[in-house]
Amino acid sequence: MQSSVSLNLIELGHFAAYMAFFVAITQALAPLAARYLKAPGLRTISVNAAPLVFLLTTVGAVTIVYSFLTNNFSVLYVANNSNTHLPLFYKVAALWGGHRGSLYLWVWIMTAYTAAVGYHGRSRYPDRLAIIMAVQGALIAGFYGLVLFLSDPFTRLFPIPAQGQNMNPLLQDPGMVIHPPMLYMGYVGFSIPFAFAMAALLTNWRSELWIGHTRRWALIAWGFLTAGIIFGAWWSYYVLGWGGYWGWDPVENASFMPWLMGTALIHSISVQERRRMLHTWNIFLIITTFSLSLLGTFLVRSGVLASVHTFSAAPGQGVYLLTFMVVVLTLAFGLFLIKGGYQRAEESFISPLSRESMFIWNNVIFTIACACVLLGTLYPLFLQAASGARISVGPPYFDLVMVPIFLVMLVVMGIGPLVSWRKANLPKLRGRLLVPSLVGIALGAALWFAAGPVYWTAPVAVGLVGFVATTIVGNVGRAVWQRRRQHHEPLGRAFAKTVLGNRRHYGGMIVHTGILVMAIGLVGSGLFKESKLVMMAPGDVLHLAHERVRFDGVRDVRGADFTAVQGRLTVLNNGAQLRPEQRVFFGSPMEVTRPSVNSTLLRDVYVDIGNHQHGKWEIHLFINPLVDFIWLGGGIVLSGVGFSLSDRLWRRKKSLAGSEAVSTHP
Amino acid sequence: MRYVFFWLCLGLLAAPAFGATIVHESVLHRREIAIAKKLRCTVCQAESLAVSQAGIAQDMRKLIREKLRAGQSSHQIIAYFVKRYGDYILLKPPFDPLGAILWIWPFALFAVFGGVALVVMRRRARAPMPPPSPELGAEDRERIKALTRQE
Numbered sequence: 001m002q003s004s005v006s007l008n009l010i011e012l013g014h015f016a017a018y019m020a021f022f023v024a025i026t027q028a029l030a031p032l033a034a035r036y037l038k039a040p041g042l043r044t045i046s047v048n049a050a051p052l053v054f055l056l057t058t059v060g061a062v063t064i065v066y067s068f069l070t071n072n073f074s075v076l077y078v079a080n081n082s083n084t085h086l087p088l089f090y091k092v093a094a095l096w097g098g099h100r101g102s103l104y105l106w107v108w109i110m111t112a113y114t115a116a117v118g119y120h121g122r123s124r125y126p127d128r129l130a131i132i133m134a135v136q137g138a139l140i141a142g143f144y145g146l147v148l149f150l151s152d153p154f155t156r157l158f159p160i161p162a163q164g165q166n167m168n169p170l171l172q173d174p175g176m177v178i179h180p181p182m183l184y185m186g187y188v189g190f191s192i193p194f195a196f197a198m199a200a201l202l203t204n205w206r207s208e209l210w211i212g213h214t215r216r217w218a219l220i221a222w223g224f225l226t227a228g229i230i231f232g233a234w235w236s237y238y239v240l241g242w243g244g245y246w247g248w249d250p251v252e253n254a255s256f257m258p259w260l261m262g263t264a265l266i267h268s269i270s271v272q273e274r275r276r277m278l279h280t281w282n283i284f285l286i287i288t289t290f291s292l293s294l295l296g297t298f299l300v301r302s303g304v305l306a307s308v309h310t311f312s313a314a315p316g317q318g319v320y321l322l323t324f325m326v327v328v329l330t331l332a333f334g335l336f337l338i339k340g341g342y343q344r345a346e347e348s349f350i351s352p353l354s355r356e357s358m359f360i361w362n363n364v365i366f367t368i369a370c371a372c373v374l375l376g377t378l379y380p381l382f383l384q385a386a387s388g389a390r391i392s393v394g395p396p397y398f399d400l401v402m403v404p405i406f407l408v409m410l411v412v413m414g415i416g417p418l419v420s421w422r423k424a425n426l427p428k429l430r431g432r433l434l435v436p437s438l439v440g441i442a443l444g445a446a447l448w449f450a451a452g453p454v455y456w457t458a459p460v461a462v463g464l465v466g467f468v469a470t471t472i473v474g475n476v477g478r479a480v481w482q483r484r485r486q487h488h489e490p491l492g493r494a495f496a497k498t499v500l501g502n503r504r505h506y507g508g509m510i511v512h513t514g515i516l517v518m519a520i521g522l523v524g525s526g527l528f529k530e531s532k533l534v535m536m537a538p539g540d541v542l543h544l545a546h547e548r549v550r551f552d553g554v555r556d557v558r559g560a561d562f563t564a565v566q567g568r569l570t571v572l573n574n575g576a577q578l579r580p581e582q583r584v585f586f587g588s589p590m591e592v593t594r595p596s597v598n599s600t601l602l603r604d605v606y607v608d609i610g611n612h613q614h615g616k617w618e619i620h621l622f623i624n625p626l627v628d629f630i631w632l633g634g635g636i637v638l639s640g641v642g643f644s645l646s647d648r649l650w651r652r653k654k655s656l657a658g659s660e661a662v663s664t665h666p
Numbered sequence: 667m668r669y670v671f672f673w674l675c676l677g678l679l680a681a682p683a684f685g686a687t688i689v690h691e692s693v694l695h696r697r698e699i700a701i702a703k704k705l706r707c708t709v710c711q712a713e714s715l716a717v718s719q720a721g722i723a724q725d726m727r728k729l730i731r732e733k734l735r736a737g738q739s740s741h742q743i744i745a746y747f748v749k750r751y752g753d754y755i756l757l758k759p760p761f762d763p764l765g766a767i768l769w770i771w772p773f774a775l776f777a778v779f780g781g782v783a784l785v786v787m788r789r790r791a792r793a794p795m796p797p798p799s800p801e802l803g804a805e806d807r808e809r810i811k812a813l814t815r816q817e
Contacts, residue, residue, distance in 0.1 A: 242717040349791040394757025
């Protein structure tokens with residue numbers, strides 16, 4: 001009886017999704033209709049359609065989740081990605097645990113963003129809102145076409161199997177539950193600046209009126225994308241069992257490229273706000289960033305690259321996505337070429353050495369970084385398609401090319417915030433750079449002597465981290481000192497007032513600090529990692545990098561939907577227990593290793609267990625220094641983004657309080 | 667003096683032999699990983715031999731270890747794999763007609779983008795833009811004067 005109810009519900013969801021598709025088309029076309037029928041009133045359809053599309057898409061998503069929860073295996077997607085043993089937590093997350101559902105999640109997030117912009121814009125930019133909604137509607141309709149006609153998550157299955165298969169075992173991890181929504185909120189979030197830019201180009205919208213809103217939406221998207229990438233790395237580290245977190249896998253690169261351009265964008269926009277220039281360049285960056293989001297989705301979802309992310313995709317989808325991408329980009333860049341110069345810069349550079357020029361260098365370096373990743377990722381594909389020759393571009397290439405670029409980024413990151421706007425005062429700048437440079441050189445030299453002969457990047461990177469950190473401390477310190485002198489305030493109060501009073505700037509400084517903390521983690525774990533692969537009998541002790549690990553034997557364990565051989569090891573230095581597993585999941589032939597990690601701030605002891613032979617087990621031990629710094633740094637980056645975004649809310653509250661004060665005391 | 671020199675030369679000549687006998691297993695392991703990191707697992711997507719858990723990757727690593735024990739250099743071992751599998755196995759593409767663009771690209775980007783940025787900023791800095799508003803006419807001056815007098 002219950003199953004027949006859920007049968008009805010999934011059809012309701014399917015119907016809702018089709019309705020959403022048609023409403024989205026209407027949303028896209030309404031302003032055009034308004035224009036050609038000379039009925040301006042029609043434009044409001046776009047604005048009003050947005051929440052409806054979101055609501056209908058949500059109905060679809062809820063029915064899919066409900067089908068998972070009720071084990072409705074008459075739905076193909078549920079039967080392929082779930083079974084009765086799957087834990088409840090993963091049944092909900094199974095919505096994006098497979099290819100079809102994850103595309104649906106993409107669309108769902110996009111409708112949510114669109115509805116949010118619709119709500120946000122009603123009072124702030126009502127005159128252009130219809131066009132923004134129309135652009136979003138067109139993108140939603142385009143993706144809905146893919147979802148409904150080529151990878152329909154609502155497809156039914158007859159005869160109904162008694163039991164489903166299983167969610168990809170590798171994806172059954174909390175990291176994997178959070179990673180896709182975060183990443184998609186990043187990817188999709190960049191569609192909002194894109195829609196703003198399109199609306200601006202189409203209607204000659206003065207840049208001052210929209211660039212501020214765009215900055216906030218871009219920053220939100222950037223924050224989510226950052227979180228998505230970090231959670232992806234986290235998952236890779238704690239689940240895949242290869243002892244690393246970033247492998248320059250094409251799929252990782254696909255998410256890293258929009259991140260790089262997005263980073264350039266959020267820096268470049270602030271130049272436009274502050275100095276009223278770079279209008280055209282910013283629109284170009286916005287379009288490029290969103291293009292790379294689409295490219296990322298195409299690379300991952302089309303099956304061009306096979307990896308754990310691609311599940312199994314039907315061939316038509318790649319063609320559809322590619323066509324969609326080409327159409328969107330042709331229209332966007334075409335419009336940009338025709339009307340890109342609609343608003344000229346109102347001011348110009350005064351000196352090649354100024355804050356704005358430092359932002360330009362930031363943009364140059366991030367663009368180069370992105371272009372390098374792009375070529376390294378796509379060139380093997382092109383080469384194989386064009387000539388059949390197969391080459392590999394892997395971690396050794398990317399490390400060699402990207403690490404120097406990252407180091408240059410650190411240099412600019414340190415100097416940039418010290419240079420004043422318009423024209424730098426050279427003696428003053430030199431004075432400000434003196435102490436940080438000395439600190440950096442001292443730290444780099446100290447590492448060189450302490451760690452012995454290491455790869456050159458280690459002391460240089462650590463020196464640069466010290467350099468940038470000192471500039472940040474100096475930057476905050478000078479401002480606090482100045483305020484203290486002017487207002488005669490105690491130190492704590494002056495600090496709070498300074499930092500809270502300019503949240504955008506100091507939010508940025510917090511983000512920079514987080515990046516530095518991550519950099520320490522990357523250097524430590526990237527260059528000082530040690531590993532050993534040995535056969536161990538129970539009772540054996542393995543020595544590696546001052547750590548001693550004893551193998552105590554194995555045990556068979558059962559999970560909700562798997563059985564596993566569990567290795568039992570003890571870290572003798574601190575008594576920590578390690579429990580790596582070799583899991584065999586229900587309905588899946590492959591064995592999955594699940595590493596076990598003992599983390600302290602300074603080092604991770606990371607263990608995998610493998611095959612056994614003659615009473616000995618294969619133990620893969622890694623000592624990864626400073627990995628926690630990466631997660632810690634990621635947290636600091638995100639808190640900095642949040643702090644920076646709290647700026648507007650805080651200002652509004654303050655101005656409200658101010659106006660009340662005025663009205664109560666006439 | 668001549669004998670000292672003779673023995674010194676002999677000692678230096680023999681050094682590799684001594685070295686081979688005292689190479690520690692952990693040093694071998696480190697060299698094995700260094701080589702494995704440069705080679706791709708042929709059945710996996712974008713995974714190096716050092717990372718891959720596939721059976722063939724394990725076998726190839728065993729082969730690397732055996733060759734290292736037999737005293738082959740890293741170069742020899744990598745050359746062996748390239749001969750068998752082609753350049754495809756190298757995760758770092760070589761600088762040859764096919765791979766050259768990958769190595770020229772970053773430098774070209776730096777030259778082009780850096781150059782353009784520098785030239786544009788210099789030129790714009792030297793030739794400031796015209797003031798955004800037209801100059802004040804005589805009429806405007808009169809009005810401002812009148813207004814300031816009122817204050």
